[in-house]
Amino acid sequence: MLTQLSKALLRQTRAHGARRFYATQNLDNVYDIVIVGGGVAGTALACSLASQPYLKQQRIALIEAMDLSNTLTxxxxPDDFSNRTVSLTPGSMRFLQDIGATDFFTPGRxxxxxxxxxxxxxxDAHIHFDASMADTTQQKDESNIAYMIENVHLQHALLKRLEQCQEQGAALDLFTKTRVASIEQTQPSGDTNIDALDLSDWPMVHLEQGxxxxxxxxxxxxxxxxxxxxFANIDSLGWDYNAHGVVATLKLDSPEHHTAWQRFLPTGPIAMLPMGEGYASMVWSTKPHLAKLLKTISADDFVQLVNAAFRLNHVDLSYFYxxxxxxxxxxxxxEVAWRDQVMRNDQKRLPPKVAAVQEGSRASFPLRLRNSERYVSDRVALVGDAAHTTHPLAGQGLNQGLLDVEYLTYVLAEGAREGQDLGSIHLLRNYATERYLKNIVMISACDKLHRLFSTDFPPVTWLRSLGLSTVNNLDAVKGEIMRYAMAIEQPMASKPSSS
Ligand SMILES: Cc1cc2nc3c(=O)[nH]c(=O)nc-3n(C[C@H](O)[C@H](O)[C@H](O)COP(=O)(O)OP(=O)(O)OC[C@H]3O[C@@H](n4cnc5c(N)ncnc54)[C@H](O)[C@@H]3O)c2cc1C
Structure with a gap:
């Protein structure tokens, strides 16, 4: 939702907009918008800009170092899932639908x-959420907490949509297998005035080839x-968690696929996220030496260890490690079977058992927290992980990135509608004002959760157990938490019309 402050800033920006700025049209190698990075955030941004009527005239370049041809095709x-997955909120799904990307999703995937x-x-204190608790007045038809999707599937759909935008006349150039070698502020040759455009303060992006x-x-x-x-001299603040997120694709002994499970261990949380009938994606955040162990033990031992991590106590797990x-x-x-029997766990509160791990699907990623000191400077804006990176325990990193993309598109479309200079700091500040605080709140919440659960110090465990049990009995509080996590409260109050 647009804050009062951003509305005021937009009004102020309009006051600066006496002069109209037109799209660069057909000038060679001169673009209105250059996006560096064709990961999900960058590709979604390119689709979003190209789908926006007020921005259709703008010349856009998307530059990505990796070869995306396999992703496009x-x-x-069936029975084969990539190990890199994300949990998308209903808010993110709505946005992907708005920009036409969901048309290219593979049904059921x-x-x-x-x-x-x-x-x-x-x-063992627990909390249970189900989608109906969110009581979504704005999205009554939303009966899901989130959607699990493979990154490659999402990226594939975005690239297909990008192709479609190009076919429909969007002035969009995609440079893949193209690394940005350096960026500089001015062009030394002095030809900074082309067709009455003053390019003197426009960044110049040098590609490794091209x-x-x-x-x-x-x-x-x-x-x-x-x-x-x-290039923009913006510092990125934060720390490394001294933890890795181990991912893997799991084959389960049950077809159930509508429940997500997460257990907080003192070494970090382990999550089992449903991908489809009988399959789940695992994210196990743990110490680097344990991550190494998880990747190198046999597949059979790995399966046993994952089952143990959802069922047995920390002392048993430490012994196994x-x-x-x-x-x-x-x-x-x-060893796992007899301990499981002794524990007499309530099976209804436990996830399905893991039967196998998909070959070659075990991998790990270092976990970090970062937030950029600023999200904009003159002629520069940052979105997605370039602006902020968070612990994956709440599955919010890319969802935040997509909210950045949605809001930046809105601000730029407003600017274009009014004939403003899209690189102007006055315009870009509206984006930063809206997103900075919201991202900080989410990053800090994830960080606090991580800290709260990374200890087995008795006073802390007692307090958090009390907190979890109390919240579990308060449906109204759970509803609030869910609305926030599902990004239901965040759609824009007013968006530029799409026709
Ligand atoms: C284990 C794990 C689980 C996660 N789970 C979730 C989840 O459930 N939900 C969620 O919302 N988020 C999740 N995340 C976070 C999410 O994966 C990231 O936030 C998201 O992938 C970031 O996307 P991005 O496009 O901003 O950045 P990136 O994916 O890092 O893309 C950046 C792109 O820029 C390109 N690039 C970089 N330098 C150059 C250059 N010089 N020239 C050209 N191109 C360049 C790179 O090749 C890359 O393709 C998870 C993260 C981890 C590690």
Missing amino acids: WTAQ ANPYSDMRVWDGVT PSLRARLLIGADGIQSPVRS KELGQGQLPDLAG
């Missing part, structure tokens, strides 16, 4: 879930190391 294989069970691995591009507005969607952010690390546990399956 990707087809879903974005798996909705309506139930979520989260519990404390030390005290032409150099001039950008009225340069957008960094180029991930955590963001070359665009470095130690023995497996020394190669000394010949019958892990037996």
Whole structure:
């Protein structure tokens, strides 16, 4: 929703807009908008801009270092799921629908879930969410908490939509397998006035191969190391968690696929997220040496360890880690089975058992928190992981990135409608004002959750157990949490019309 402050800023910006700025049209290597980074955030931004009537005249370039040809031709294989997945909120799905990307989804391959069970691995206190608790007055038909989708599927759909936009006449150039080598502020040759355009303060983007591009507005969607952010001299603040997120595709012993499970262990949370009948995606955040162990033990031991992580106590798990690390546990399956029996766990509150792990699907990623000091500077804006990176325990990183994209599109469309300079800091500040605080709130919430659950110190575990049990009995509070996490409260109050 537009804040009062952003509305005031937009009004102020209009006051600056006495002079009209036109699209760069057909000038060679001169673009209105250059997006560096064709990950999901950058590609979604290109689609979003190209779908926006007020921005259709603008010349846009999207530059991506990786070869995206396999992603463009990707087809879903039954019984084979990529290990890189994201949980998308209903808010993100609505946005992807608005920009035409969901038309290219493979039916049945974005798996909705309506139930979520989260519990404390030390005290067993639990909290249960189901989608109906959110009581969504604005989206009454939304009966899902989120949708699980493979990153490659999402990216594929966005690229197909981008192709469609090009066919429909969008002035959009896609440079793939093209790395940005450097970016500089001015063009030394002195030809900075072309067709009455003053390009003197436009960033110049030098590609490793190919032409150099001039950008009225340069957008960094180029991930955590963001070359665009470095060019703009914007610091990125934060820390590394000294933890890795281990991912894998799991085959389950049950076809149930509408519940997400997350258990907080003192070493970090483990989540089982439903991908489709009998399949789940795992994200196990843990210490780097345990991540290494999880990737190197046999597939059978890995399966046993994942089942143990959802069922057994921390002392048992520590024993398994130690023995497996020394190669000394010949019958892990037996050890897990008898301990599971002794625990007498309530099976209804536990996830399906893992039967197998998809070959080659185990991988890990370092976990970090970062937030850029600013999201904009003159002729520069940052979106997605280039602007902020968060712990994946609440599955919000890309959802925040898509909210950035949606809001930046809105601000630029408003600017274009009024004939403003799209690179002007006065205009871009509206974007930063809206997104900065919201992202900080989400990043801090994830960080606090991580800290709260990373200890087995008794006073803290007692308090958090009390907190979880109390919240679990307060449907109104759970509803509030869910509305926030599902991004239901965040659609824009007024968007430029799409016709
Ligand atoms: C284990 C794990 C689980 C996660 N789960 C979720 C989840 O459930 N839900 C969720 O919302 N988020 C989740 N996230 C976060 C999410 O994956 C990221 O926020 C998202 O992928 C970031 O996308 P991006 O496009 O901003 O950045 P990136 O994916 O990093 O893309 C940046 C792109 O820029 C390109 N690039 C960089 N430098 C250059 C250059 N010099 N020239 C040209 N191109 C360049 C790169 O090649 C890359 O393609 C998870 C993250 C992890 C690690």
